[in-house]
Amino acid sequence: MVRSNALTHVPWVILTLFVVASMTASAQDDMLWNSLDPENTVYLQMQDGTVVIELNPDFAPQTVAHFKRLLEEQFYRGLSFYRVIDGFVAQAGDESDIDDDPATKALKPEFEIDWPLRPTGKNDAEGWKPMSWTPVQTGDLFAPFTGFIDGFPAARDREKSGKAWLTHCPGTVAMARNDSPDSGNTDFYIVIGQAPRYLDRNLTIFGRVVWGMDVVQRIKRGPTLKNGIIEKDLDRSWIKRMRLASSVEKDQRLDVYVADTNSKGFKNMLKDRRNRSHRFFHHKPPKVLDICQVPVPARLEKQDVLRP
Amino acid sequence: MVRSNALTHVPWVILTLFVVASMTASAQDDMLWNSLDPENTVYLQMQDGTVVIELNPDFAPQTVAHFKRLLEEQFYRGLSFYRVIDGFVAQAGDESDIDDDPATKALKPEFEIDWPLRPTGKNDAEGWKPMSWTPVQTGDLFAPFTGFIDGFPAARDREKSGKAWLTHCPGTVAMARNDSPDSGNTDFYIVIGQAPRYLDRNLTIFGRVVWGMDVVQRIKRGPTLKNGIIEKDLDRSWIKRMRLASSVEKDQRLDVYVADTNSKGFKNMLKDRRNRSHRFFHHKPPKVLDICQVPVPARLEKQDVLRP
Numbered sequence: 031m032v033r034s035n036a037l038t039h040v041p042w043v044i045l046t047l048f049v050v051a052s053m054t055a056s057a058q059d060d061m062l063w064n065s066l067d068p069e070n071t072v073y074l075q076m077q078d079g080t081v082v083i084e085l086n087p088d089f090a091p092q093t094v095a096h097f098k099r100l101l102e103e104q105f106y107r108g109l110s111f112y113r114v115i116d117g118f119v120a121q122a123g124d125e126s127d128i129d130d131d132p133a134t135k136a137l138k139p140e141f142e143i144d145w146p147l148r149p150t151g152k153n154d155a156e157g158w159k160p161m162s163w164t165p166v167q168t169g170d171l172f173a174p175f176t177g178f179i180d181g182f183p184a185a186r187d188r189e190k191s192g193k194a195w196l197t198h199c200p201g202t203v204a205m206a207r208n209d210s211p212d213s214g215n216t217d218f219y220i221v222i223g224q225a226p227r228y229l230d231r232n233l234t235i236f237g238r239v240v241w242g243m244d245v246v247q248r249i250k251r252g253p254t255l256k257n258g259i260i261e262k263d264l265d266r267s268w269i270k271r272m273r274l275a276s277s278v279e280k281d282q283r284l285d286v287y288v289a290d291t292n293s294k295g296f297k298n299m300l301k302d303r304r305n306r307s308h309r310f311f312h313h314k315p316p317k318v319l320d321i322c323q324v325p326v327p328a329r330l331e332k333q334d335v336l337r338p
Numbered sequence: 339m340v341r342s343n344a345l346t347h348v349p350w351v352i353l354t355l356f357v358v359a360s361m362t363a364s365a366q367d368d369m370l371w372n373s374l375d376p377e378n379t380v381y382l383q384m385q386d387g388t389v390v391i392e393l394n395p396d397f398a399p400q401t402v403a404h405f406k407r408l409l410e411e412q413f414y415r416g417l418s419f420y421r422v423i424d425g426f427v428a429q430a431g432d433e434s435d436i437d438d439d440p441a442t443k444a445l446k447p448e449f450e451i452d453w454p455l456r457p458t459g460k461n462d463a464e465g466w467k468p469m470s471w472t473p474v475q476t477g478d479l480f481a482p483f484t485g486f487i488d489g490f491p492a493a494r495d496r497e498k499s500g501k502a503w504l505t506h507c508p509g510t511v512a513m514a515r516n517d518s519p520d521s522g523n524t525d526f527y528i529v530i531g532q533a534p535r536y537l538d539r540n541l542t543i544f545g546r547v548v549w550g551m552d553v554v555q556r557i558k559r560g561p562t563l564k565n566g567i568i569e570k571d572l573d574r575s576w577i578k579r580m581r582l583a584s585s586v587e588k589d590q591r592l593d594v595y596v597a598d599t600n601s602k603g604f605k606n607m608l609k610d611r612r613n614r615s616h617r618f619f620h621h622k623p624p625k626v627l628d629i630c631q632v633p634v635p636a637r638l639e640k641q642d643v644l645r646p
Contacts, residue, residue: 116552117508117633141621171479171626200425200532211620222555224508224631225532228614228623244424244559247530251552255637306536312519313449315536318479323532325425329563 061295063287063329064181070094071275072101072237073284076249076267081242082286083203086182088147088161089196090140090236093205093214097236098274100216105133106272114267115258116251117224121206122269123217132215139211140234145186145194162292166300166321172227173197176321178291182238183321185230196235199225199322201246203237220246225322240328241286285331300324369603371595371637372489378402379583380409380545381592384557384575389550390594391511394490396455396469397504398448398544401513401522405544406582408524413441414580422575423566424559425532429514430577431525440523447519448542453494453502470600474608474629480535481505484629486599490546491629493538506537507630509547509554528554533630548636549594593639608632 066084074081087094100106106122113121126132149155163186164178173185176197183202186194196202202221205214214234239246249267252258260266275283289296303324304317374392382389395402408414414430421429434440457463471494472486481493484505491510494502504510510529513522522542547554557575560566568574583591597604611632612625 116555139620167479171475171628172624209618224628226631227628228611228631230623231621232619232623247424247555254633255635303536308517310517311540312447313539315538315540316480320479320532320535323534323536325562327563 060293060298061327062290062293064290066240066275066286066288068275068278068283071286072097073271073273073275073278074242074269075271076245076269078248079242079245080284081245082240082284083237084181084240084288085237086196086235088180089143089182090234093137093140093234093236096134096137097218100134101272101274102277104271104273105216106269108269110260110263110266110268111249112252112260112266113219113258114222114249114251114260115254116222118222118226118258119219120222120246120249121217121219121258123206123215126215126217132213134215136210136212137205137214137234139214140236141211141231142193142195145188145192147194164291164297164300166324167319170321172230178296178321178324178326181240181288181291181326183324185321193231195231196238197225197321198227198229198233198235199238201239201243202235203239204229204233204235207233222246222249225320227322240288240326241284241330283332287329287331289327291326296326299327368601368606369635370598370601372598374548374583374594374596376583376586376591379594381579381581381583381586382414382550382577383579384553384577386556387550387553388592389553390548390592391545392489392548392596393545394504394543396488397451397490398542401445401448401542401544404442404445405526408442409580409582410585412579412581413524414577416577418568418571418574418576419557420560420568420574421527421566422530422557422559422568423562424530426530426534426566427527428530428554428557429525429527429566431514431523434523434525440521442523444518444520445513445522445542447522448544449519449539450501450503453496453500455502472599472605472608474627474632478629480538486604486629486632486634489548489596489599489634491632493629501539503539504543504546505533505629506535506541506543507533507546509551510543511545511547512537512541512543515541530554530557533628535630548596548634549592549638591640595637595639597635599634604634607635 070085070087072083072085074083085094109122109124111120111122112125124133146160149158161179167176170176175186177184183197183199184194185197186192198221200221204219206217206219207214220239250265252260300319304319306315378393378395380391380393382391393402417430417432419428419430420433432441454468457466469487475484478484483494485492491505491507492502493505494500506529508529512527514525514527515522528547558573560568608627612627614623
C-alpha cells in the first residue's frame with residue numbers, strides 16, 4: 031500500500047448517530063490515507079455500480095493467486111449472485127458449489143496464519159517488515175483479541191504468538207466451499223449482514239469490500255426459507271465484469287483511498303468510539319468495541335468512471 | 339399476537355452457510371408461528387416494495403401511541419429517507435431533527451423498562467401475564483444477559499429484577515433525537531448495518547422490521563463523510579405511504595407469520611446454532627450467540643398485494 035499524506039487536510043467526521051462530530055484538528059492531521067495497490071484491487075461491475083475489493087495475499091496467498099488467474103480469464107463475467115440471504119451473505123459464481131462439478135482444482139484452506147508471520151525464504155526476507163496490529167478489543171465474544179491488520183478486521187488467540195485470522199464482518203469476501211475444508215473452487219461470497227463470526231477460521235477470507243457496499247446491498251435476495259437460492263435468471267443480479275485494477279487503463283481506474291488503521295488518527299477514532307464522551311450519551315455505553323462495527327473510512331477521489 | 343399451529347407442517351431450514359440443514363422432525367413440529375396484530379403492524383410502502391414493521395407497545399407505549407397518531411394523519415406520506423449511512427442507519431421523516439423545528443411535542447424517553455414488568459392499574463391487571471424471556475447469551479460484550487422477548491431482541495442487566503431494554507440490531511426501528519433525551523419527535527430510523535449496540539438504552543426503540551429488509555437495504559445511501567445527509571431529492575428514496583395494517587382492508591393485508599421465540603422449535607434452533615455440530619465446522623466456533631445474528635424466521639403466506 032502506498033501512503034499518502036496529501037489527503038489528510040480533508041476534514042472527516044466520526045459517525046455518531048445524530049451528531050456531526052468533527053475530530054480534533056490533531057486527530058485529522060494524524061490520519062493517514064493509503065491508496066490501493068492495483069495488483070491487489072478488484073473492480074466488480076454490477077448493474078448498480080462498481081464495487082471495489084481489496085485482496086489480502088498475506089493471509090490467503092494461494093487463494094489470491096488463484097482468484098487473479100480466474101479474473102484474467104474473465105471467469106466471472108456474465109455469472110450471477112445465485113444464492114443471496116438477506117442479513118447473511120451474497121454468493122456468486124458458476125454454481126459449482128451446488129452441482130458438485132468444480133471448474134478448477136480445489137483450493138487448500140487458508141483459514142489462519144501463524145502469528146507473527148515471518149519470512150519463509152530468502153526472497154521474502156529482503157525488505158520484510160512485520161505486519162501492523164492495531165488492537166480493538168480484548169475478550170471479544172468470539173476471540174481473545176481483535177484488531178486491525180493493515181485495514182483488515184482480524185482476531186488472534188494469544189497475546190504474543192499463536193494464530194491470527196481475518197474475521198467475518200460486513201464486506202468480507204471469502205471462498206465458498208462444501209463440507210471438506212479443501213473444497214473451495216471458484217464460488218465466492220460477500221458478507222451482507224450482521225457479522226457471522228462463527229464462520230471465522232472455517233473459510234478462506236481473501237479480501238474485503240473497501241468501496242461500494244451500497245451496490246452490494248442492492249444485490250437481489252433469494253428466499254431465506256429456500257437457503258437463498260434464486261431459481262429464475264430474471265430474479266438474479268448479474269456480474270457485468272470483474273477484473274483486476276492493474277488490467278484497467280490508468281486513467282480509467284478509481285482513486286480510492288483507505289484510512290490507515292495503523293495511523294494515529296485512526297487510533298484516536300477508536301479511542302473516541304470506545305469512550306463516547308459526547309453529551310448525546312445519556313447512558314454511557316460499556317467501553318467496548320465490536321471489531322465489525324468499526325468503519326474503516328474510505329474516500330473516492332475520482333468519480334466512478336466504470337459505472338455503466 | 340395470535341398463535342397458529344396450522345403452519346407448523348411447512349418445513350424450514352436452519353441458515354448455515356452452505357448446507358441446507360433441515361431441522362429434525364420434532365423441532366419443526368415444535369415451532370409455533372404467530373400472526374401479527376394489525377393494530378401493531380405497520381406497512382411502509384417504498385418504490386421497491388413493502389416493509390412490514392411490528393410495533394412494541396410493551397416497551398414504548400407512549401411512542402407507539404404517538405406514532406400511530408402520525409400514521410393516522412398520513413404524516414409520513416411523501417416524506418423521504420434523508421439521512422442514510424451504509425452499514426449504520428436509514429433515517430426518515432420531515433427533517434425536523436436537522437432544522438430544529440419539531441412538528442410535534444417532544445416525546446419522553448422510553449429507553450428501558452423495569453423487569454419484570456408488572457401491571458400498573460386495575461385494567462392492566464386483568465388477564466395480565468408476564469412477558470416471555472428466551473435466553474440467548476450470558477455475558478454479551480454489551481450486556482450481562484441477552485434474549486428474546488416475544489420476538490424482539492433484548493437485553494437485561496440482572497438475573498432477576500433490574501432493567502430490560504430492546505437492542506439495536508439490523509431491522510430495529512427507533513425514534514431519532516437530538517442531544518436531550520426527551521427530544522424525539524417524528525423522525526425515525528431503521529438499523530441497516532452491523533448492530534450499533536452502543537446506542538442501547540439511549541434511544542427509544544419502538545418496533546422492528548419483520549418482513550422486507552431487502553427493500554430497506556435498497557434505500558439510497560448518502561455520503562458517509564457528510565454524515566449521510568442526501569442533498570438532492572432525486573438521490574433520495576421516498577415513502578409512498580405508511581399506515582397501520584388495521585387501516586387496510588382485510589383482503590389487502592399481508593399474511594406475515596413470525597416464529598414464536600418462546601416456542602420449543604425456536605429454542606431448539608438456538609441450541610443448534612450454539613453447538614454447530616455439523617461436519618462443515620472444521621474449527622468448532624465458541625459456544626456463544628450474538629443476539630443480533632439470530633434470525634427470527636418469518637413467512638409471507640399471501641403475496642405482496644401492496645406492491646406498487
